[in-house]
Amino acid sequence: MSVDRRQFLADATKFLLLTGAAGQAWAFVAEGRPQDAPDYDIARHWWAMFIDIEKCIGCGRCVEACKIENDVPDEPFYFRTWVERYYIPARDVTSPRAEDHPKVDSPDGGRHGFPDIYPKEDGSKSFFVPKLCNHCAHSPCVQVCPVGATFESPDGVVLVDKDYCIGCRYCVQACPYGCRFIDPRTNTVDKCSLCYHRITKGLTTACCEVCPTGARQLGDLRNPADPIHELLRTHKVQVLKPNMATGSKVYYNGLDASVR
Amino acid sequence: MHNLLPGVEGFMYPNEMELQWSVLIVLYPFITGLVAGAFILASLERVFNLEAIRPTYRLALLTALAFLIVAPLPLQLHLGHPERSIEMFLTPHKTSAMAMFGFVYLWYLLAVLVIEIWLEYRPYIVARAQSAAGWSRWFYRAATLGSYNLSPRALRIDDRIGRLITVVGIPSAFLLHGYVGFIFGSIKANPWWSTPLMPIVFLFSAIVSGIAAVLLIYFVYCLARGIPLDMPCLDAMGKFLFYAFLVDFGLEMLDLVHRNYEADESLKTLSFMVETRLFGSQIVLQIIVGTLAPLLLLGLTQLLSLTEAARKGLYATAGALTLIGIFAMRWNVVIGGQLFSKSFLGYTTYKMEFATREGLLPALVLIVLPFLILWALVRIFPPMLEYDPGRKPEANPALPAEPEA
Numbered sequence: 230m231s232v233d234r235r236q237f238l239a240d241a242t243k244f245l246l247l248t249g250a251a252g253q254a255w256a257f258v259a260e261g262r263p264q265d266a267p268d269y270d271i272a273r274h275w276w277a278m279f280i281d282i283e284k285c286i287g288c289g290r291c292v293e294a295c296k297i298e299n300d301v302p303d304e305p306f307y308f309r310t311w312v313e314r315y316y317i318p319a320r321d322v323t324s325p326r327a328e329d330h331p332k333v334d335s336p337d338g339g340r341h342g343f344p345d346i347y348p349k350e351d352g353s354k355s356f357f358v359p360k361l362c363n364h365c366a367h368s369p370c371v372q373v374c375p376v377g378a379t380f381e382s383p384d385g386v387v388l389v390d391k392d393y394c395i396g397c398r399y400c401v402q403a404c405p406y407g408c409r410f411i412d413p414r415t416n417t418v419d420k421c422s423l424c425y426h427r428i429t430k431g432l433t434t435a436c437c438e439v440c441p442t443g444a445r446q447l448g449d450l451r452n453p454a455d456p457i458h459e460l461l462r463t464h465k466v467q468v469l470k471p472n473m474a475t476g477s478k479v480y481y482n483g484l485d486a487s488v489r
Numbered sequence: 490m491h492n493l494l495p496g497v498e499g500f501m502y503p504n505e506m507e508l509q510w511s512v513l514i515v516l517y518p519f520i521t522g523l524v525a526g527a528f529i530l531a532s533l534e535r536v537f538n539l540e541a542i543r544p545t546y547r548l549a550l551l552t553a554l555a556f557l558i559v560a561p562l563p564l565q566l567h568l569g570h571p572e573r574s575i576e577m578f579l580t581p582h583k584t585s586a587m588a589m590f591g592f593v594y595l596w597y598l599l600a601v602l603v604i605e606i607w608l609e610y611r612p613y614i615v616a617r618a619q620s621a622a623g624w625s626r627w628f629y630r631a632a633t634l635g636s637y638n639l640s641p642r643a644l645r646i647d648d649r650i651g652r653l654i655t656v657v658g659i660p661s662a663f664l665l666h667g668y669v670g671f672i673f674g675s676i677k678a679n680p681w682w683s684t685p686l687m688p689i690v691f692l693f694s695a696i697v698s699g700i701a702a703v704l705l706i707y708f709v710y711c712l713a714r715g716i717p718l719d720m721p722c723l724d725a726m727g728k729f730l731f732y733a734f735l736v737d738f739g740l741e742m743l744d745l746v747h748r749n750y751e752a753d754e755s756l757k758t759l760s761f762m763v764e765t766r767l768f769g770s771q772i773v774l775q776i777i778v779g780t781l782a783p784l785l786l787l788g789l790t791q792l793l794s795l796t797e798a799a800r801k802g803l804y805a806t807a808g809a810l811t812l813i814g815i816f817a818m819r820w821n822v823v824i825g826g827q828l829f830s831k832s833f834l835g836y837t838t839y840k841m842e843f844a845t846r847e848g849l850l851p852a853l854v855l856i857v858l859p860f861l862i863l864w865a866l867v868r869i870f871p872p873m874l875e876y877d878p879g880r881k882p883e884a885n886p887a888l889p890a891e892p893e894a
Contacts (some may be wrong), residue, residue, distance in 0.1 A: 280630070308505065311503050333834055335500070351608070372584045375580035376576040376581070393576065395576060397569075399585070401509045402826075403676055406502070407501075408504065409504065410504040416569030
């Protein structure tokens with residue numbers, strides 16, 4: 230294949246520009262803090278997530294991407310997001326209290342997918358449920374923090390100030406969804422930040438970015454043009470543990486009654 | 490993978506594998522309960538003029554102080570960043586029940602307990618400041634805070650202020666421990682904790698444990714000093730312990746019956762937990778050994794006319810069993826509340842470590858520490874001065890007999 234001069238110059242320019250951008254980005258990575266987002270107007274956003282259970286294939290790429298993007302401890306007890314597999318045997322699908330008997334697993338948070346351990350086509354019901362912080366509008370975790378180290382940002386994201394957290398673990402107890410853990414490296418609490426360093430620059434979260442089926446979609450409830458408005462209007466959605474009245478902003482399409 | 494972890498059964502959320510609150514957080518409500526209970530016992534004498542328990546009045550106050558000094562230590566040891574705990578005072582988060590702990594604690598320590606003890610001992614402090622020699626003279630002189638006035642009028646004012654502080658102190662003691670119950674009772678995410686009965690159950694169990702502790706400490710103190718035990722006092726304390734325990738047990742049974750009758754989605758999980766992982770500590774230790782047995786023993790002392798020796802034996806045994814039962818209750822609340830998954834689909838196990846920051850060893854040290862403090866306090870402020878009629882320190886022949894500070 231011959232390359233003419235025009236093509237060569239175009240490719241070379243692209244290469245130089247992109248390397249420059251990458252170099253600049255690397256400077257921030259090396260410095261250990263994200264790039265500032267001067268154009269981000271915090272008052273004009275209200276973040277949420279839409280999760281389509283019908284579309285989740287349990288590949289676990291979201292878990293892996295989150296671990297890498299957010300430097301989550303590698304051990305299988307620390308997750309900002311994870312995927313659960315629900316399996317309801319055929320005899321329980323139609324029993325009056327089917328919701329009592331699901332078999333649930335999440336090997337290493339579903340990070341490497343799920344081993345094929347259940348029989349197929351036997352009348353059972355099985356599906357995957359990605360989980361993450363629900364970024365509740367009335368967060369029990371924010372309520373109980375004794376020093377205000379965990380707080381709700383004006384754009385609807387529940388965040389943690391690691392330099393302020395005293396490590397009392399009251400918020401871990403107060404979260405009904407098991408979304409918080411203590412980072413053993415800092416002895417402070419950690420949780421999903423909805424990739425705040427990305428979404429404030431117009432990017433989506435790492436988990437949404439890598440999802441091959443579009444099962445997870447970040448949405449801006451304050452932006453009428455955002456597709457989440459259409460999704461919420463056209464789907465029957467549910468939140469996890471609605472009886473907790475936490476004002477959860479992670480909406481699930483196709484959520485089974487057995488899911489806790 | 491987590492299904493292969495030892496001690497884990499069924500499904501836990503991945504972040505739930507690690508228990509968040511350890512044996513130190515079990516100690517915290519146990520110790521605070523002893524403080525509140527001992528103080529409430531002391532207040533009974535002061536406010537309601539119950540002469541029978543007068544011999545234990547000062548001992549109860551000193552017990553409350555010794556345990557109150559230790560109360561925040563398990564919390565400090567438990568924190569991921571103890572050096573930041575001062576932020577709870579500087580920038581408290583107003584919606585947090587925990588943030589109020591520091592203020593309730595300080596109020597109770599400084600505005601109630603220390604002032605009440607100072608007023609109670611003021612005549613003694615003044616007498617020692619004038620009669621003692623060496624270092625203890627300087628200590629007592631500093632403790633007078635410059636006031637040597639022991640005129641009848643001054644003592645009357647002392648008494649009036651002391652009574653006022655006790656009246657304020659009773660709701661403060663209720664607040665201190667009711668608040669500890671609220672920390673657990675207000676967590677809606679955890680059905681084992683979430684009940685409005687929690688603060689009340691904590692309060693009554695606190696009163697029960699405080700009476701039992703003061704009773705035992707009174708026993709040991711008298712035995713060690715060769716002082717005869719005051720039987721009317723023991724009988725009165727035994728009676729209070731019995732009735733307070735009945736109320737406490739009634740409340741706990743109400744909670745149990747209510748949970749079973751209401752049968753919400755957590756019932757299956759919680760009853761399975763009680764029948765298996767909590768069987769030893771809840772059914773055996775807390776209910777049978779620590780509640781029914783002492784209630785039976787105390788009931789015997791109320792129903793039968795027994796000899797003094799038999800009553801003493803029963804009171805001491807019942808007191809010791811009661812403390813075991815109340816400790817088991819704290820354990821079952823704090824640890825039990827973390828043994829099941831909030832998904833209601835699985836269970837985990839608490840593995841207590843030994844010589845680590847939150848292990849058994851620091852817990853044992855923290856249990857012994859208040860007794861060491863109490864031993865020192867008793868030497869500085871001898872608790873048996875009230876045997877002298879009318880609390881008149883100027884005519885106090887007992888002074889030289891008291892140990893040197």
